Structure formats: C-alpha cells, structure tokens
Amino acid sequence: MGQVVGAITTALLFLSPLFFPTSALPEKIRLLIQLNPLSFPIEQAREVVIWGHTPSWTGLALYGMTCFAIMWLGFAWFQKTRKGFADVI
Numbered sequence: 001m002g003q004v005v006g007a008i009t010t011a012l013l014f015l016s017p018l019f020f021p022t023s024a025l026p027e028k029i030r031l032l033i034q035l036n037p038l039s040f041p042i043e044q045a046r047e048v049v050i051w052g053h054t055p056s057w058t059g060l061a062l063y064g065m066t067c068f069a070i071m072w073l074g075f076a077w078f079q080k081t082r083k084g085f086a087d088v089i
Helices: 002-014 027-033 039-049 057-088
Strands: none
Touching: 039 057
16 A cells, blocks of 8 residues: 555656646646646645735635545545454454
8 A cells, every 4th residue: 555655646746737837738638637636726826826816715615625525435434444454454
C-alpha cells in the first residue's frame, strides 16, 4: 500500500497545474488535468493570490461536499471491514 500511495501522490503532483495555468493547455489535455483533485484548489488559490479575484464559493462548496462524501464512504468501508484486519496482519 505504501508503494501505491507514493506513486499516486507523485503522479498527482506532476499532473497538477502548479507551475502552469490550465488555460495555457489545449482543450483535450485541460479536461484531463481538471480531473485531478488538486487542480481546483490550486486554480482557486491562483485566482485569489495572484489575480485578486474572489474564489468560486459554489465550486468550493461542491468540492467540500464531494470531499466529505468520499471521506464518509471511506469511513463506512473501514468500519465494515476492520474486523478482518487482524486476520490479514
């Protein structure tokens, strides 16, 4: 699990728009980059810090609700399967 998480984290870092704006990319690649869960908060931080615009509150609310739903599903799965963890370890 440690090797998989490390590889996924590295891939997300290099595929996130840290050093370039998504508007500088072709449309096909832009859609792929926007699937990265880090791209929305990075773009919002760029809008606020560099350009001085207000963040997209509806987008941040949807992002937060999606994160909460994924967290809740992960917790529910953990609670359901944790009895078998001692057998595996």
